[in-house]
Amino acid sequence: MFPRSNVFRALHQWRSVPDGPPSHPLPLPLPLTPEPSSFVTAVRSSASLRVLKPLHAAVLRHHPDDLVLSVALACRYSQLGLPRAALSLLSPAAADPSLVPAGDTFLWNLLVRGLVESGAHDRALALYRQMRQPRGGAQPNNFTFPPVLKACSYLGDFEEGVKIHGDAAELGYESDVFVRNSLIAMYSKSGAVDTAKRLFDEMPDRSVVTWTTMIGALAQNGHPEEALALFRRMLEERVRPNRATFLTVMPCVIRIKEAGYVPNTNFALHDVEEETQVKSLYMHSEKLAIVFGLINTRPESTIRVHKNLRVCGDCHTATKFISKVTKRKIVMRDSHRFHHFSDGECSCGDYW
8 A cells, every 4th residue: 555645635635626637637657566556547637438447457466455445546547527437436335335444534534525526415425424323433523524525415304414423523523614614504504604604714824715615605595795705805805716706706796697698608618518608608708808807897887898819709798788787888909990889789689
């Protein structure tokens, strides 16, 4: 067995990268007698099932009983759209927790997280309960609670989430930033936004994930104005938003579906689910610039956007609706012309 700290660091980095294609199209070359750590790196770098499946076969040849590699493969299968294949890798250990060494929190955590990533949320909670048993289990830590709370959120099991909150408090992890972020998310997805806000307000140090989670909690529970106010406060405190922050705040600003706007997914990636397509449309630079302008300029001022490419059709349509709903004039310069938006119309007459 190789040093667990190295594996944990590799898996943590793996889960920290943004969604999307891995940075390497092919796995890194493996030595003639590959160590498990080499496989972890190669699995993480697999860009497709065509690459991952031969790696899986090689793992079965060299390290068929390595639980860390099983979890690594399961997570990658899930990311590539095969949760059933992922679950089949984890089912033996999930069905018989005695296969997981007692007291080995690291491996228990990997298995719980792998089950959650594979969509087996009920099994993940069952395994967590087994983990808490005085005999044969292991002591949870701050890396145990985020995936378990995520499973509670997915299943809508509020009572179990409250119990797990109690476990985290009992073990001294309630104030951990990772655990606290997950608690905020769990309570908000259960409709307990007041509890989520209390947990947020009590935090002395907040990461960008904390801010984004709380903004999303307010937005999802019907408080878009409070969500925008919190976003402004985030900027005032010089916390830099990330991609997830903008995805979260965008619907609060562009509340134009009621006015008839329908996202045109023809201008989004075609090999992903519709929900992902719509989210990708929200991230177009034109919309981000307009949102930033709406938040940071006076209500009577004109928003001006310069773009070095041709504006896409969906952004053009969305900007017309934004100008109508917000009663703001928007001037957009793209590579072809100036577009003057006002009261739902564009100077180009929808021809550019």
